[in-house]
Amino acid sequence: AQRVTQPEKLLSVFKGAPVELKCNYSYSGSPELFWYVQYSRQRLQLLLRHISRESIKGFTADLNKGETSFHLKKPFAQEEDSAMYYCALIQGAQKLVFGQGTRLTINP
Amino acid sequence: EAGVAQSPRYKIIEKRQSVAFWCNPISGHATLYWYQQILGQGPKLLIQFQNNGVVDDSQLPKDRFSAERLKGVDSTLKIQPAKLEDSAVYLCASRSPRASNTGELFFGEGSRLTVL
Numbered sequence: 509a510q511r512v513t514q515p516e517k518l519l520s521v522f523k524g525a526p527v528e529l530k531c532n533y534s535y536s537g538s539p540e541l542f543w544y545v546q547y548s549r550q551r552l553q554l555l556l557r558h559i560s561r562e563s564i565k566g567f568t569a570d571l572n573k574g575e576t577s578f579h580l581k582k583p584f585a586q587e588e589d590s591a592m593y594y595c596a597l598i599q600g601a602q603k604l605v606f607g608q609g610t611r612l613t614i615n616p
Numbered sequence: 617e618a619g620v621a622q623s624p625r626y627k628i629i630e631k632r633q634s635v636a637f638w639c640n641p642i643s644g645h646a647t648l649y650w651y652q653q654i655l656g657q658g659p660k661l662l663i664q665f666q667n668n669g670v671v672d673d674s675q676l677p678k679d680r681f682s683a684e685r686l687k688g689v690d691s692t693l694k695i696q697p698a699k700l701e702d703s704a705v706y707l708c709a710s711r712s713p714r715a716s717n718t719g720e721l722f723f724g725e726g727s728r729l730t731v732l
Contacts, residue, residue: 551725553723598719601664601671609658
């Protein structure tokens with residue numbers, strides 16, 4: 509079965525330090541992967557998608573099919589990056605399957 | 617444009633009672649989803665509609681949960697009778713027909729259910 513695994517429930521780093529949120533997946537076929545973010549008291553929203561190969565708010569994520577990973581990275585963390593981050597993949601007819609989420613805390 | 621609207625925001629009931637949640641998606645969004653998010657877990661899909669037809673309800677506990685999307689716009693999710701383990705946030709999301717294969721879902725604020 510298709511599955512998304514985020515091994516870290518909590519991640520805490522200092523402001524200005526690099527951030528990496530891990531995501532591994534199992535999928536038979538060509539996966540489409542995404543990162544969603546939920547800031548405090550806000551709705552869950554799309555952060556970035558691997559197809560676009562874009563950088564959003566300084567975050568990037570590269571799909572590594574060999575390691576079946578889609579880690580989210582940012583070179584210099586900012587306090588406003590504190591949030592819940594969910595890795596997700598598309599399955600079937602636009603069904604989005606989410607990981608367990610990682611709570612990122614940026615310490616001043 | 618207005619976002620996905622959900623109500624009520626909060627609901628507390630006792631086990632074996634019933635509850636209903638309502639969702640109004642973004643105008644023009646044909647695909648509507650209901651997710652269940654238990655504390656500490658990621659959202660889990662309960663049911664997916666395309667217009668007023670069900671695309672996927674494989675994880676919907678059909679003995680107690682039901683959902684409908686009459687006229688292909690608003691949707692309601694009902695739980696009857698509720699169990700303690702149904703305590704969760706129920707998220708509604710919708711997707712634009714122009715966003716095929718992009719995976720961009722627009723979420724509502726959620727309805728938080730507490731079952732005592």
